[in-house]
Amino acid sequence: MSFLIDSSILITTQILFFGFGWFFFMHQLFKDYEVRQYVVQVIFSVTFAFSCTMFELIIFEILGVLNTSSRYFHWKMNLYIILFILVFMVPFYIGYFIMSNIQLLHKQRLLFSCLLWLTFMYFFWKLGDPFPILSPKHGILSIEQLISRVGVIGVTFMALLSGFGAVNCPYTYMSYFLRNVTDTDILALERRLLQTMDMIISKKKRMAIARRVMFQKGEVHNRPSRFWGMIKSVRTSAPGSENLTLIQQEVDALEELSRQLFLETADLYATKERIEYSKTFKGKYFNFLGYFFSIYCVWKIFMATINIVFDRVGKTDPVTRGIEITVNYLGIQFDVKFWSQHISFILVGIIIVTSIRGLLITLTKFFYAISSSKSSNVIVLLLAQIMGMYFVSSVLLIRMSMPPEYRTIITEVLGELQFNFYHRWFDVIFLVSALSSILFLYLAHKQAPEKHMTL
Amino acid sequence: MASLDRVKVLVLGDSGVGKSSLVHLLCQNQVLGNPSWTVGCSVDVRVHDYKEGTPEEKTYYIELWDVGGSVGSASCVKSTRAVFYNSVNGIILVHDLTNKKSSQNLCRWSLEALNRDLVPTGVLVTNGDYDREQFADNQIPLLVIGTKLDQIHETKRHEVLTRTAFLAEDFNAEEINLVIEKRYFSRENNQIPGFPDRKRFGGGTLRN
Numbered sequence: 001m002s003f004l005i006d007s008s009i010l011i012t013t014q015i016l017f018f019g020f021g022w023f024f025f026m027h028q029l030f031k032d033y034e035v036r037q038y039v040v041q042v043i044f045s046v047t048f049a050f051s052c053t054m055f056e057l058i059i060f061e062i063l064g065v066l067n068t069s070s071r072y073f074h075w076k077m078n079l080y081i082i083l084f085i086l087v088f089m090v091p092f093y094i095g096y097f098i099m100s101n102i103q104l105l106h107k108q109r110l111l112f113s114c115l116l117w118l119t120f121m122y123f124f125w126k127l128g129d130p131f132p133i134l135s136p137k138h139g140i141l142s143i144e145q146l147i148s149r150v151g152v153i154g155v156t157f158m159a160l161l162s163g164f165g166a167v168n169c170p171y172t173y174m175s176y177f178l179r180n181v182t183d184t185d186i187l188a189l190e191r192r193l194l195q196t197m198d199m200i201i202s203k204k205k206r207m208a209i210a211r212r213v214m215f216q217k218g219e220v221h222n223r224p225s226r227f228w229g230m231i232k233s234v235r236t237s238a239p240g241s242e243n244l245t246l247i248q249q250e251v252d253a254l255e256e257l258s259r260q261l262f263l264e265t266a267d268l269y270a271t272k273e274r275i276e277y278s279k280t281f282k283g284k285y286f287n288f289l290g291y292f293f294s295i296y297c298v299w300k301i302f303m304a305t306i307n308i309v310f311d312r313v314g315k316t317d318p319v320t321r322g323i324e325i326t327v328n329y330l331g332i333q334f335d336v337k338f339w340s341q342h343i344s345f346i347l348v349g350i351i352i353v354t355s356i357r358g359l360l361i362t363l364t365k366f367f368y369a370i371s372s373s374k375s376s377n378v379i380v381l382l383l384a385q386i387m388g389m390y391f392v393s394s395v396l397l398i399r400m401s402m403p404p405e406y407r408t409i410i411t412e413v414l415g416e417l418q419f420n421f422y423h424r425w426f427d428v429i430f431l432v433s434a435l436s437s438i439l440f441l442y443l444a445h446k447q448a449p450e451k452h453m454t455l
Numbered sequence: 456m457a458s459l460d461r462v463k464v465l466v467l468g469d470s471g472v473g474k475s476s477l478v479h480l481l482c483q484n485q486v487l488g489n490p491s492w493t494v495g496c497s498v499d500v501r502v503h504d505y506k507e508g509t510p511e512e513k514t515y516y517i518e519l520w521d522v523g524g525s526v527g528s529a530s531c532v533k534s535t536r537a538v539f540y541n542s543v544n545g546i547i548l549v550h551d552l553t554n555k556k557s558s559q560n561l562c563r564w565s566l567e568a569l570n571r572d573l574v575p576t577g578v579l580v581t582n583g584d585y586d587r588e589q590f591a592d593n594q595i596p597l598l599v600i601g602t603k604l605d606q607i608h609e610t611k612r613h614e615v616l617t618r619t620a621f622l623a624e625d626f627n628a629e630e631i632n633l634v635i636e637k638r639y640f641s642r643e644n645n646q647i648p649g650f651p652d653r654k655r656f657g658g659g660t661l662r663n
Contacts, residue, residue: 033556190538197498197539204500205516208482212502255497262495262535269531 006070013056014049021048025380028364033376040377043085043093044384050082051391055352058398062345062406075409083146086388090381091120097377124149131421147392148417152425154393157386159426161362163433166297171441173290175278181271189268193261200254207247301434304427340403348401355394359387396422463542466521467564468549469557473602477549478519493523496539519547525560533567540568545596552601565597 022045026035035041057075060066095116099109128149171177277283323340363383370379399410399419411419466474475497479487482499501517522539524532546568550557 033554190535193538197496201498201500201518204498205502208500208502208516258496259494265538266529266532266535269534270529273531 002067003070003073006066007074009066010053010056010074014053017049017052018045020052021045024048024360028360029367029380029383030376037097037377039093040097040380043090044380047082047085047090047384047388050078050085051388052356053078054082054391054395055356058352058395058402058406058410059345059349061409062341062348062402064341072409072412079143079147082388082392083143083150086150086385086392087121087124087146088117090385090388092117094378094381094385095120097381101375101378127152131425144417150389151393151396151417151422154389154391155397155422155426156429157390158393158397159429160433161359163430163435164437165358166293166300166430167434167437167441170290170294170297173286173293175275175283175287177445178275178278179271181268181275183272186265186268186272189261189265193258193265196254196258196261200251200258203247203251203254207244207251210244297434301431304431304434307427308424308431344402344406348398351398351401352394356391359390363387393422397426462515462517462544464517464519464545464547465540465543465568466519466547466549467561467568469551469554469560469564470523470525472549472551472554472557474521474523474549477547477600477602478521481519493521496520496522496536536567543568543595545598547598547600549600549602551603553603558601561599569595 022041025041025044029044030041053074057071057078060071092113095113096109098116099112128145131148131152278287322343363386367376367379367383395410396417396419399407400423402410466478468474470492475491475493476487478497478499479485482501498521499519501519503515503517505511505513505515520539522536524536528536546565548561548565550561
């Protein structure tokens with residue numbers, strides 16, 4: 001009986017998550033496009049719903065809500081469904097939509113998407129070889145094989161995103177890095193842009209007149225049935241078309257210049273807006289936060305280096321350590337069990353919410369930047385794939401932040417993975433990503449004022 | 456070439472509706488083989504004989520300014536685009552007949568382009584909601600072009616075309632629905648019929 005009640009509660013929340021994913025898709029991602037293939041929307045919302053259910057089950061685990069056995073059952077079911085979606089459905093549909101876009105292969109798109117899926121499975125399987133992610137006692141067809149590989153991809157992506165975010169966040173928040181941009185700079189650049197456009201226009205006018213003259217002349221001589229006429233037209237058109245090619249090359253160079261000027265002007269406008277924003281209260285608040293985040297970022301990089309160099313993986317989670325410190329060093333006595341449950345709930349809850357929100361925002365930005373009306377379906381499915389893998393690996397890593405009594409269910413359900421490996425891998429990729437982001441931002445920052453000064 | 460006057464026409468619309476293909480078709484009399492994203496603005500020129508065959512014949516340069524981007528771009532991109540909207544003689548609004556959202560975005564595009572000229576008179580458009588009044592005293596001629604008619608199934612064409620007819624009326628604009636299909640323009644010497652002067656249109660829709 002209680003199992004039925006628990007199941008119905010979980011299913012209701014799943015439907016709620018599904019609705020939220022649907023809404024997000026309609027109003028944020030696909031704002032400017034028409035949804036023609038509802039399959040895409042359904043897949044995206046389903047992936048989102050099942051991923052969120054996993055987090056929900058963790059929270060329920062900590063709070064002790066619902067029956068243990070029904071939780072365990074739902075964990076297993078959820079995991080199987082998510083893996084099925086991530087390994088079978090989404091890649092297949094990605095292949096299907098890619099094939100539908102390519103004109104040549106349109107007719108046999110089912111066949112080719114199956115082939116594409118098989119190739120994906122092959123590389124996916126090969127991914128597991130160089131990593132020591134499994135204990136050797138598992139068979140080839142167990143669920144741990146799939147989870148371990150999904151985990152590797154997801155953790156890599158998480159660490160890349162974390163590293164870049166940790167560095168980029170202070171860089172964008174703090175106004176120390178803002179270049180000084182005046183209105184005269186912008187006006188000067190706009191003038192240059194318009195001048196370039198005028199030059200392009202005058203050259204195109206010459207080309208249009210030349211073509212018109214050639215066409216009018218050619219009309220008189222050009223009878224395809226006349227042999228001499230053809231020879232003549234070949235000879236007389238030569239100098240005209242040579243001129244045209246030269247002018248065309250100049251026009252191409254000018255057009256490239258106009259594109260660059262356009263992008264630089266847009267950049268200057270963006271910087272000017274940021275300067276104005278930094279003078280408001282919100283801007284000042286974010287500037288202050290930026291200093292905090294830069295300290296946090298430096299600390300994280302430091303900790304990652306220590307972990308790798310000293311080959312250390314934290315044995316205790318932050319909650320228990322925090323409680324230990326307060327009890328032992330500060331002498332404050334309180335009910336450890338009670339508080340550890342609530343604090344870990346809050347901590348884990350914050351981690352989950354911020355990571356979901358951060359991921360959705362990043363996905364939206366990415367989507368706007370790279371999608372077009374043809375490729376929007378494929379890109380949304382790719383994003384759904386990444387989102388699913390990201391959430392699965394979050395569950396893997398979140399295990400570290402929880403006290404031992406709550407970790408059991410994750411260990412039980414996910415099987416005997418080498419969790420330590422994943423943390424080490426996260427640290428390595430995080431370090432690499434953070435350091436390369438610092439380098440990249442440094443170079444970009446240095447280059448911009450130089451470009452600016454040569455104007 | 457000072458004897459020829461210039462006419463500046465903006466070509467606006469969402470990404471991927473076919474503005475660059477349209478401009479290429481009008482100016483080069485050829486179908487664009489490999490369309491790619493337009494960054495910033497690309498210009499092309501067409502030489503046109505106004506009132507051809509009559510004693511008042513005059514040859515004009517029509518500059519078609521094809522502005523890239525989407526209507527929901529960041530405000531820094533919009534401010535940069537605004538530099539192209541100066542002293543415009545006409546606006547062509549392009550939408551994709553297979554994508555309803557591109558038609559809905561057209562009024563936002565026209566407001567963005569026209570606001571440049573409305574600002575000196577102090578008329579502020581705050582929420583971008585469509586209002587026929589705003590276009591009532593608009594002096595700049597508008598032309599609405601719908602593309603990709605061939606990609607719509609035969610049975611649905613009537614319904615799509617009636618919807619777009621309402622759209623054109625709302626703008627107080629003239630309308631053309633185009634099929635930019637390769638097989639019509641396969642021979643190099645083929646010249647498409649001259650793009651008729653906007654002021655000579657009567658009401659109603661034309662089908663090319």
